[in-house]
Amino acid sequence: MDPVRQIAQAVLYEGYLLWPxxxxxxxxxxxxxIGGVHPEAYGRANEGHPxxxxxxxxxxxxxGDVVDVSVRFLHVVTRLREEAAGAGEEAQERExxxxxxxLEDLLHGPVIEKIDVPAGQESSEGTVLRTRRALCGRIEAGARRLRPDLFRITVEVVNTTPWPGGxxxxxxxxxxxxAHTVLHAPDARFVSLMDPPEDLRADAAACDNAGAWPVLAGPDGDRHTVLAAPIILYDxxxxxxxxxxxxxxATEIDQLLTLSVLALSDREREEIRHGDPRARAILDRCDSLTPEDLMRLHGIMRRTEPHE
Structure with missing residues (x-):
């Protein structure tokens, strides 16, 4: 998995399901x-739910340069298992x-793409039924020219899913x-909003972000990609x-969490195995780690600045 996708994947599942x-x-x-873009009617009626x-x-x-825009999010689904009482929740990835x-086209007005995920249900393992509600909305991408060689790119994600109440x-x-957004410009260069050049600080400060924190992504020094996440990251x-x-x-203490998983009781493990499949995968992965694997998690120091 490429490093940008790897970080985006970690953001996608930040706080998804916590220990134990x-x-x-x-x-x-x-x-x-984390990072919820709620139905508009629900968000307007409930402060703090954008x-x-x-x-x-x-x-x-x-x-003439081009920008690729990708919006990713999780879609909550309800899980029913015949042999277990009640229902659980998990999520499916959407992009x-x-x-x-x-860029020239974006200067003349936003480009709009619909979000349209139909309701549905599916069964697996013979006894598990997963159901999902419909999602709808739109993504609007536009640009404004600030200088001959400088553009401000705007991407808005709006959730227009009907809200019947509840x-x-x-x-x-x-x-x-x-929800988070990835922007990639193969032939142009994004500007760091965390540490912009002195002559661009005012333009960087004028960028109006809501529910997203854009940072440069990819290898150090690369300015072709921006990840706009609902959590604060560094470039x-x-x-x-x-x-x-x-x-x-976030900033996982892998060794501590892994040892905590290994210390779970048989009853707790059984509940996990009948719950979210991603939690079950964590349990299986922790059980399969060798002593050498665990020692690699013990800790390491890395320089953050060149040694002089």
Whole structure:
């Protein structure tokens, strides 16, 4: 997996399900708290539940350059298992892309792409039924020329899914969860909003972001890609190479979390195995780690500045 996709994947599942990875645990009964773009009617009626996410960033290039835009989010689904009482929740990944947007075209008005995910249900393993609500909305991408070789790119994500009323749980099934935007310009260069050049600081400060924090992504020094995430990151974030896999916890303490998983009781493990399949994968991965794998998680020091 390329490094940008790897970071975006970690953002997508940030806080998805926390240790001890049992859906019955108190902290996992109030899920889907990060990066939600809620149905507009629900968001307007409930302060703190935005229905729009906006990304604005600066791009140095020419009018003939192109930008690829991709919006990713999780779609909450309800899981029913015949042999278990009650219902659980998990999520499916969704992605809507606007490839090859020419800056010159964006200057004349936004390009709009619909979000249209139909309701549905599917069964698996013979006894598990998963159902989902419909999602609808739009993505608008536009640009404004600030200087001959400088553009401000704007991407807005709006959730227009009808909201009939009901509980927060029902609203979350119609929400774009953990939504984030990736912008890629193969022949142009994005400007860091965290540390812009002195002559661009005013333009960077004028970028109006809502529910998104754009940072440069990819290898150090690369300015072709921006990741606009619902959590604060630094430019060029990376996943530690020692990490054997996602544990859904920011700046993960892999060794501590892994040892905690290994210490779960048989009863807790059984609940996990009958719950979210991603939690089950964590349990299986932790069980399969060798002593050498665990020692690699013990800790390492890295220089953040060149040694002089």
């Amino acid at each position: 990875y049992r859906e019955s645990s108190l902290k996992n009964r109030h899920r889907w708290t 229905w729009l996410m906006r990304t604005e960033c600066l791009l140095e290039g020419g009018p 809507v892309s606007l490839p090859g947007l020419v 509980t927060r749980e029902e609203a979350m099934r119609r929400t774009l969860v953990s 060029h974030p990376r996943i530690a190479p020692e990490s054997p896999g996602d544990l859904f916890d």
